Amino acid sequence: MRIHRLTILSLLASLGCASASASSGAASRVDPAAERALRERSDAFQSTESTLDAPKAAAFWAADAVVQPAGSPAIVGRPAIEGLYRQFFTTMGVKELKGTTTHLELARSGDLAYETGNNRIVVRTPTGDLLDIGKYLLVWKKIDGQWYVAALSFTSDAAAPTPMGAK
Numbered sequence: 001m002r003i004h005r006l007t008i009l010s011l012l013a014s015l016g017c018a019s020a021s022a023s024s025g026a027a028s029r030v031d032p033a034a035e036r037a038l039r040e041r042s043d044a045f046q047s048t049e050s051t052l053d054a055p056k057a058a059a060f061w062a063a064d065a066v067v068q069p070a071g072s073p074a075i076v077g078r079p080a081i082e083g084l085y086r087q088f089f090t091t092m093g094v095k096e097l098k099g100t101t102t103h104l105e106l107a108r109s110g111d112l113a114y115e116t117g118n119n120r121i122v123v124r125t126p127t128g129d130l131l132d133i134g135k136y137l138l139v140w141k142k143i144d145g146q147w148y149v150a151a152l153s154f155t156s157d158a159a160a161p162t163p164m165g166a167k
Contacts, residue, residue: 030106038106038113038140041147046099052089058082062141062148070155095129096122099136113140113147119154122164129164133157 045060058081067075067084075081088094101117115138123130134156141150 029108031110034110035104035106038147039104042101042104042115042140045149049097049099052094052097054082054085054089057085060149062143062150065149066151068151068153093124094121095124096120111142114138115140127163131162131164 041060045057048060049057051057058078061078061081063078064076065078065081067081069075075084097119098121099117099119101115103116104113105115106113115136117136117138119134119136121132123132134154136152136154138149139151140147142148
């Protein structure tokens, strides 16, 4: 599978998208304990991704999850998503991955939710670090009592990653 560098940066940045610090407009319509559990799971996902550990990060994804990166074919299934994480964390030079939730909303049914947010990724390259900032839409699904990422779509805010300069 061949993915352009910008797409890879955007995909990786969007994978790290689950910090659940934002407030939800659905709080008055859903069980507060259920929403709290989802926020805790989202925080745990973000925290795990930031350690750059592919198997642990992939464990948060549903077995049949789909990632729809801009400019690339869909990536389907936890094993394929773990493979992407491995590539990014070992060969692409990713040194920082952070997502910030801007909105998290739990459906009244209590088994689906969506999250929007912004992401930041720093990649080490031979000519200096590159920064990519973007946004994402993530779908959570409750499976056997646990929240899993079911789908992710994202885009970069820039035409190309920005050089960060020497440190």
